[in-house]
Amino acid sequence: MEGLIMNQTQTKAATSLTTKQAKFAQELFTAYSTRTPLNMADWEGTVQDEATAYLVQERLTQLKEEKVAAYKVSLTSAETQKMFASTSPLYGAQVASRLRQSPTEVSLSELMEPLVEVELEFRAVQELKSTDSLTELMEKTTVAAGLEVPDSRFKDWFPTLSxxxxxxxxxxxxxxxxxxxxxxxxxxxxPEELAQVHCELRCNDRKLKEGVSAEVLDNPLNSLHWLVTKLEQQGHPLTVGQLVSTGTFVLPPKLTAGRWSAKFDHGLGNVDVTVTK
Known part of the structure; x- marks a missing residue:
């Protein structure tokens, strides 16, 4: 059944995109593969609605030829929604090779213009549904401290990318x-306790940022529920085993070489990464 759904999705993505939009997806993949950034001005206006944007993303994901192991939810605060002229969150599919367990190492040479965010990560251990309450979502997931590294295929992308x-x-x-x-x-x-998680982001033992999980749609469980509902509406629901990065507690700084650590309370522990050039 999963393969059938994927084939249907691939067909939809292939047949619903214009020639220029299909080329856009290919160019995004080339930029992803070669780490050669695109110019925003060359592609502005190519995609003008949410449905088409997600179809381009689907095509990009297909070109990666990897299992979708996770999703990230973005624009989960009023501040970031305003920056990108949005009134709701959005999501991105993440392939398996882009997930790493702490402690780990990351080289800047494998990225383009990365930032760094602190988030909560939930993994579905049972089927999640849009009808689930926040308590039921808790009962069907694991939780972990998270450190997400946003990165774009566009030059000088933050915060001006549409x-x-x-x-x-x-x-x-x-x-x-x-x-x-x-x-x-x-x-x-x-569920209310999940709105009270505090995190401190440090680089080379110097505190850069601190934030609280209430910044994420008032509660990261709301972000998880939003994603579950959105994917269900689009016909490719979240599956058991997939991870969800639910949104940042802080406005992200640039990722630079050094020793990074995100320190969470509530017994969640740290996420530690050494970043090299």
């Missing part, structure tokens, strides 16, 4: 780094 180009570019997906996973209900007793 919303539809962001969506087409897999929500500017780069890497998703995650810590120790635990059953969500072992860490949190109520």
């Amino acid at each position: 919303k539809y180009l962001v969506m087409s570019d897999a929500a500017v997906g780069g890497l998703v780094l995650y810590g120790t996973e635990k059953p969500t209900t072992d860490v949190f007793k109520t």
